[in-house]
Amino acid sequence: MFARHSLVWLSPQGWQSCQNSSRDSVAPSSHAALERWQQADWPAIVRRVDADVDAEAAEHLVCLGIALPPDPLTGHKVRIALRAPVAEVRQIRGPLAIDAVIAAAPAHWRDALQMLATQVARHDLAFGVYGSVALQALTGASYVSASSDVDLLFSPKTQAQLEAGVALLLRYAKTLPLDGEILFPSGWAVAWKEWAQSNENRPRLLVKSNRGVQLTTMAMLLASFVTPEHTACMH
Structure with missing residues (x-):
């Protein structure tokens, strides 16, 4: 799919x-x-x-x-x-790499985007850009406005990558209007801001997939990082 x-x-x-x-x-x-x-x-x-x-x-x-x-x-x-x-x-x-959209982004975003791209590469993380910034890079047309966000799709393969990527998002959200989703190995995606704010007092999260939208728990999303080998050991 x-x-x-x-x-x-x-x-x-x-x-x-x-x-x-x-x-x-x-x-x-x-x-x-x-x-x-x-x-x-x-x-x-x-x-x-x-x-x-x-x-x-x-x-x-x-x-x-x-x-x-x-x-x-x-x-x-x-x-x-x-x-x-x-x-x-x-x-x-997949969505465009951060490096691929920097030239098309507003000038006052470019330095921060370059620093973010450097950190993403240093941590070997999978980030893609979609939305208005990506469309502007793809077509050359004017999509980005003063109210536009930088929509990122972050696809961690491990919980350690998840933690490193969310830390980067929180850090660079101070200088860039970052938005977007975390895509878990299960295929479910959650808004990264919602994930960053989630805790035991907010046990259920709204997630999206290719087929629909539903509520699920942090535990269910984190369980998608469990490898088949680990699963076999648990039985």
Whole structure:
């Protein structure tokens, strides 16, 4: 299954499928935007699977979206929901690395982003950037505004990495408008700010996956770091 926030490049047939499937639900102006998106060969973004797509259908269908640049007067951003056959996916990759977005970020963010990228590499952590900063880097269009955040997807492989990464997020949130999610090995993601504020008085957290949203506990999320070998020893 395709992970949320991943970047997907489609074949021409894939874009045609998107146009056909969204023809009745998308405004004519948005269809023109889709054509420009295809011509520029920009990626679509993987989103949560639609509720009417069952598990079997999800094996052959990927739910995608694109966000157009915000209106310069109102700030309104048009988001277009798409679907495409998995067979028409040309390429898929994770969110952009922090290094890849620095040049496109506002000048007053760049030094702090570079320092964060250096610390991420030093600790061998997996961080990706999505949202407005990533779209600005990918397309060259103006997505970032004064109210924009730097959306980060942090994917720790161990509890030690989790602790190191959250410490970095807390440190650099003092100089950057950091937002985003921690993606656990189980596939569930939680807002990093919610995780950082969680404790025994807040036992349940809102988590997201490719298939939906639910409440779970810190213990359940931490349990996803347990290796198969450890699991075998516990039985």
